[in-house]
Amino acid sequence: MTTAQAPSRTGARIAALGVIVVMSTAIAxxxxxxxxxxxxxxxxxxxxxxxxxxxxxxxxxTLDTAATRPVPVAEPSVxxxxxxxxxxxPILGDDFHFVQRRTxxxxxxxxxxxxxxxxxxxxVDRECARVDRxxxxxxxxxxxxxxxxxxxxxxxxxxxxxxxxxxxNGTPSRVRLSPSGGVVAWTSLTSxxxxxxxxxxxxxxxxxxxxxxxxxSLEELSVTAGLKTFNAxxxxxxxVTFIDDDRFYATMFSGGVSSIIKGSVAGRTxxxxxxxxxxxxxxxxxxxxVFKQRSTTDEGEPHYQLVVHDLTSGERRALGETxxxxxxxxxxxxxxxxxxLPGRGSLAEPGTDIWAIDVDDPQIxxxxxxxxxxxxxxxxxxxxxxxxxx
Amino acid sequence: MGANVVGLGLTSMFTDISTEMVTAILPTxxxxxxxxxxxxxxxxxxxxxxxxxxxRLAGGTxxxxxxxxxxxxxxxxxxxxxxxxxxxxxxTAVAPFGASLLLDRVGKGLRTVPRDALISLSAHPRSxxxxxxxxxxxxxxxxxxxxxxxxxxxxxxxxAYDAIFVASLAAGVVGLASITLLVxxxxxxxxxxxxxxxxxxxxxxxxxxxxxxxSRRLRRLLLVGPLLAIFSVGDALIYLIIQREANIDARxxxxxxxxxxxxxxLLALPAGRLADSYGRMRVYLAGHVLLVALYVLxxxxxxxxxxxxxxxxxxxxAHYAMTDGxxxxxxxxxxxxxxxxxxxxxxxxxxxGARLVASTxxxxxxxxxxSTPPLLILAAGxxxxxxxxxxxxxxxxxxSPAASGAMPR
Numbered sequence: 028m029t030t031a032q033a034p035s036r037t038g039a040r041i042a043a044l045g046v047i048v049v050m051s052t053a054i055a056x057x058x059x060x061x062x063x064x065x066x067x068x069x070x071x072x073x074x075x076x077x078x079x080x081x082x083x084x085x086x087x088x089t090l091d092t093a094a095t096r097p098v099p100v101a102e103p104s105v106x107x108x109x110x111x112x113x114x115x116x117p118i119l120g121d122d123f124h125f126v127q128r129r130t131x132x133x134x135x136x137x138x139x140x141x142x143x144x145x146x147x148x149x150x151v152d153r154e155c156a157r158v159d160r161x162x163x164x165x166x167x168x169x170x171x172x173x174x175x176x177x178x179x180x181x182x183x184x185x186x187x188x189x190x191x192x193x194x195x196n197g198t199p200s201r202v203r204l205s206p207s208g209g210v211v212a213w214t215s216l217t218s219x220x221x222x223x224x225x226x227x228x229x230x231x232x233x234x235x236x237x238x239x240x241x242x243x244s245l246e247e248l249s250v251t252a253g254l255k256t257f258n259a260x261x262x263x264x265x266x267v268t269f270i271d272d273d274r275f276y277a278t279m280f281s282g283g284v285s286s287i288i289k290g291s292v293a294g295r296t297x298x299x300x301x302x303x304x305x306x307x308x309x310x311x312x313x314x315x316x317v318f319k320q321r322s323t324t325d326e327g328e329p330h331y332q333l334v335v336h337d338l339t340s341g342e343r344r345a346l347g348e349t350x351x352x353x354x355x356x357x358x359x360x361x362x363x364x365x366x367x368l369p370g371r372g373s374l375a376e377p378g379t380d381i382w383a384i385d386v387d388d389p390q391i392x393x394x395x396x397x398x399x400x401x402x403x404x405x406x407x408x409x410x411x412x413x414x415x416x417x
Numbered sequence: 418m419g420a421n422v423v424g425l426g427l428t429s430m431f432t433d434i435s436t437e438m439v440t441a442i443l444p445t446x447x448x449x450x451x452x453x454x455x456x457x458x459x460x461x462x463x464x465x466x467x468x469x470x471x472x473r474l475a476g477g478t479x480x481x482x483x484x485x486x487x488x489x490x491x492x493x494x495x496x497x498x499x500x501x502x503x504x505x506x507x508x509t510a511v512a513p514f515g516a517s518l519l520l521d522r523v524g525k526g527l528r529t530v531p532r533d534a535l536i537s538l539s540a541h542p543r544s545x546x547x548x549x550x551x552x553x554x555x556x557x558x559x560x561x562x563x564x565x566x567x568x569x570x571x572x573x574x575x576x577a578y579d580a581i582f583v584a585s586l587a588a589g590v591v592g593l594a595s596i597t598l599l600v601x602x603x604x605x606x607x608x609x610x611x612x613x614x615x616x617x618x619x620x621x622x623x624x625x626x627x628x629x630x631x632s633r634r635l636r637r638l639l640l641v642g643p644l645l646a647i648f649s650v651g652d653a654l655i656y657l658i659i660q661r662e663a664n665i666d667a668r669x670x671x672x673x674x675x676x677x678x679x680x681x682x683l684l685a686l687p688a689g690r691l692a693d694s695y696g697r698m699r700v701y702l703a704g705h706v707l708l709v710a711l712y713v714l715x716x717x718x719x720x721x722x723x724x725x726x727x728x729x730x731x732x733x734x735a736h737y738a739m740t741d742g743x744x745x746x747x748x749x750x751x752x753x754x755x756x757x758x759x760x761x762x763x764x765x766x767x768x769x770g771a772r773l774v775a776s777t778x779x780x781x782x783x784x785x786x787x788s789t790p791p792l793l794i795l796a797a798g799x800x801x802x803x804x805x806x807x808x809x810x811x812x813x814x815x816x817s818p819a820a821s822g823a824m825p826r
Contacts, residue, residue, distance in 0.1 A: 040598040055584040062573075066574045135575075170575070
């Protein structure tokens with residue numbers, strides 16, 4: 028490359044770069060606009076069916092059914108849709124809310140289904156990453172379409188009024204309401220949360236009491252195991268489940284070991300009740316916990332076995348689900364839990380399916396309850412005559 | 418300004434756009450969309466950093482031995498671009514996705530040092546700091562544009578992560594094309610490349626290291642750089658302190674980064690010019706005086722108003738403008754061209770190590786005593802370190818007479 032050749036060569040090189048810039052921009056721009064169309068098409072389709080719509084049945088039946096259903100006034104506010112009573116008696120059915128996770132089909136929308144009655148699923152004009160529902164209140168970890176792709180926890184009460192609207196630090200992972208619907212807990216994955224290791228990922232778990240508008244972080248708890256007290260530096264918390272508005276179970280990870288703790292919001296205290304468990308879910312009668320127990324496969328991959336832990340006897344037994352379940356289960360009643368497992372999906376919209384398993388009998392295989400859905404949230408009501416919902 | 422410097426600036430800008438687009442959405446994508454558990458997300462994070470540090474040394478010594486700085490750097494950019502292709506093709510499966518991310522870091526680790534050596538060998542010795550400032554400013558611009566672009570795409574097409582990967586690949590291709598088409602291998606400044614002999618690879622590598630460390634002035638820099646870095650905590654910690662003490666909503670943390678980047682962009686070129694004329698180590702030490710001011714400000718930020726947050730971000734950006742590229746420029750004047758890559762690799766690795774020690778011990782101290790006492794101790798330590806630095810360096814002359822890194826023209 029001599030100096031004499033340089034000017035013309037340089038011109039050609041800059042021109043070549045220009046061509047590459049234009050082509051790359053065009054290809055990427057085209058792809059993004061097609062992706063936007065793809066997402067918008069499922070949006071449009073959805074708006075035509077107003078806020079509630081029908082997915083699994085043919086179109087004519089959809090219209091019929093929709094006509095007989097209580098459809099909200101045009102362009103309903105998010106709160107009014109959320110507050111809409113599910114179109115059947117929620118106390119009698121095994122109904123639950125879920126998040127739609129089927130590629131190209133209202134992905135990420137909040138939905139409701141009563142599999143005992145019909146396979147129809149009702150999709151609401153609301154996006155949630157995770158959902159929980161107790162006593163008529165709905166908690167939704169919602170992707171806010173802001174500049175920085177952030178999440179908000181919103182809780183809507185039975186009267187349709189917003190009860191909480193809280194910005195989330197990091198990526199939401201778990202959300203649970205107390206049986207009364209008055210207290211909410213959520214976990215998010217954050218990076219840079221720890222001063223000691225700013226670039227590693229950790230969890231952040233908070234409990235918000237909506238009746239007195241107060242938030243506590245589980246980091247504030249003083250945790251004991253017998254005589255041992257866990258210091259504040261090396262603790263991570265996630266996966267809360269409520270017994271009532273004060274008492275709860277959760278996961279604590281400290282010194283490389285996970286344990287299940289039982290805590291009190293008012294007392295700011297907790298104690299370790301058992302080891303090697305994550306993401307507990309307490310049964311409606313508060314007698315048992317189902318949580319995931321971690322082991323490592325021969326390939327070095329983590330395997331999460333669902334186990335049931337009897338709170339009276341302390342006995343632990345594996346459930347009849349042999350696949351690895353990386354989820355916090357939800358109790359449908361005192362004998363059945365629901366959970367999500369990866370299903371079919373695409374790159375942009377990885378699918379999940381909702382499965383159910385009998386907690387009492389390890390011989391009964393899990394059954395597929397709802398394909399293309401995740402984050403099951405049974406609609407348990409307290410004070411409505413269900414004995415287990417004390 | 419050398420065409421190589423602008424070419425490398427463009428390369429870094431597009432590559433940073435490409436990388437930061439993915440980084441911005443990565444925790445969300447891994448955890449939420451791929452359904453990865455916390456443990457594995459953390460593992461991917463940790464692996465990435467370890468691989469990157471090791472490969473810096475390899476990239477530096479390799480490029481020195483062959484005298485092929487452009488080739489090594491372009492190879493690194495190429496590997497990262499192939500990794501982006503991997504994200505587009507296999508984004509849904511966990512194992513190939515993780516492998517693609519790792520490959521991206523391999524490319525980054527390999528290219529960093531040869532690229533800096535290339536800048537130092539291509540710029541005029543009198544404007545070395547300015548050259549690094551131009552490069553770093555374009556790099557920062559890319560890091561600012563990338564996340565904005567990613568979130569703009571997500572706003573236009575929610576949940577369409579594949580579109581982000583495709584756009585990232587496109588930006589990566591432009592970056593690779595920039596170095597291939599615009600950057601030229603600098604004159605060697607030495608006899609031809611050593612013959613490759615794989616059996617002697619390890620011995621040659623350590624011989625190269627020993628040679629590079631033979632320079633007395635480099636050894637002095639290797640004392641001063643890490644000495645100051647021991648009192649310099651990472652910006653992630655500084656943002657955390659600002660967020661917690663000034664009680665800023667957690668969702669605005671990315672804006673803190675953006676504020677620092679804007680301050681850096683405004684000040685990088687003037688600081689580089691100043692360093693070239695007034696003395697690089699003088700500006701470098703002055704940049705650390707600003708860091709002392711930042712620590713003192715942060716120690717009391719809880720009781721101050723919103724202006725203090727802006728002042729803190731301004732100080733942090735100014736600190737980086739006066740130190741980051743300036744030290745590389747200063748180092749380039751004391752490392753002979755033939756050991757340029759190795760010398761820069763040793764220096765940056767020593768700095769990274771010192772910063773890691775600083776961040777970890779400071780972090781632990783903050784958890785225990787709150788942020789104010791550790792901040793004031795750091796400020797005092799840094800004042801001491803800055804005070805003794807001139808004597809360790811043996812003077813602060815504006816220009817080093819010998820060992821310039823000019824490309825023969």
